[in-house]
Amino acid sequence: DAKTTQPPSMDCAEGxxxxxxxxxxxxxxNEYVYWYRQIHSQGPQYIIHGLKxxxxxxxxxxxxxxxxxxxxxxxxxxxxxxxxxxxxxVRGREGGGNKLTFGTGTQLKVEL
Amino acid sequence: NAxxxxxxxxxxxxxGQSMTLQCAQDMNHNSMYWYRQDPGMGLRLIYYSASExxxxxxxxxxxxxxxxxxxxxxxxxxxSAAPSxxxxxxxxxxxxxxxxxxxxELFFGEGSRLTVL
Numbered sequence: 463d464a465k466t467t468q469p470p471s472m473d474c475a476e477g478x479x480x481x482x483x484x485x486x487x488x489x490x491x492n493e494y495v496y497w498y499r500q501i502h503s504q505g506p507q508y509i510i511h512g513l514k515x516x517x518x519x520x521x522x523x524x525x526x527x528x529x530x531x532x533x534x535x536x537x538x539x540x541x542x543x544x545x546x547x548x549x550x551x552v553r554g555r556e557g558g559g560n561k562l563t564f565g566t567g568t569q570l571k572v573e574l
Numbered sequence: 575n576a577x578x579x580x581x582x583x584x585x586x587x588x589x590g591q592s593m594t595l596q597c598a599q600d601m602n603h604n605s606m607y608w609y610r611q612d613p614g615m616g617l618r619l620i621y622y623s624a625s626e627x628x629x630x631x632x633x634x635x636x637x638x639x640x641x642x643x644x645x646x647x648x649x650x651x652x653x654s655a656a657p658s659x660x661x662x663x664x665x666x667x668x669x670x671x672x673x674x675x676x677x678x679e680l681f682f683g684e685g686s687r688l689t690v691l
Contacts, residue, residue: 498680503662505682506617549616562607562666562680563633566616 466550471569480537482568484550487531494553497535499546540572580665580683587655587690595650595686597665606648607666623648655690662687
């Protein structure tokens, strides 16, 4: 499975766009990029996923570079409630299954 | 539709005691996972089951055993608990399709907080 690398922390002013980068330089052609976030010790919450095209939903946008080696999650208007740890993962195959490996994520702090 | 249900939510054990964390999903998913999360760290994969009848080791399997009892249930057992196993445990399920390419949402349980004294 492809490994992901994220900055450990980022700050963002409330109302501004939060851009969270993820490096997945070893991603293979059949692996998708997923983003989740975790608030305190709750179970992670799904945000968005994509393969190679940019994606947008009601929560966020996902920009994947053309070579697919990196991606950026964009929260267009960050609020205090978006303060969380954000995880970028890739879905892969091993032994016929779908082994999922999380990194340590990015702690996003949204401030007034 | 309850999603992913984990029990118990909280448990305190003494070193050497054994216990089983239960996980059940009602979404007819094929793939299920157990993760642990320690303070300030990400989620680390303990074991996973790509489909009923199969289990595989993840990153940190030592000290744990699992059973995929049926399609719905995936249990995690600590045979002889150690303080290093103090953690929050998350069960995850996703539809999965075995060896085929699959995309889809991961469904997380609410977590089980285990303390080993």
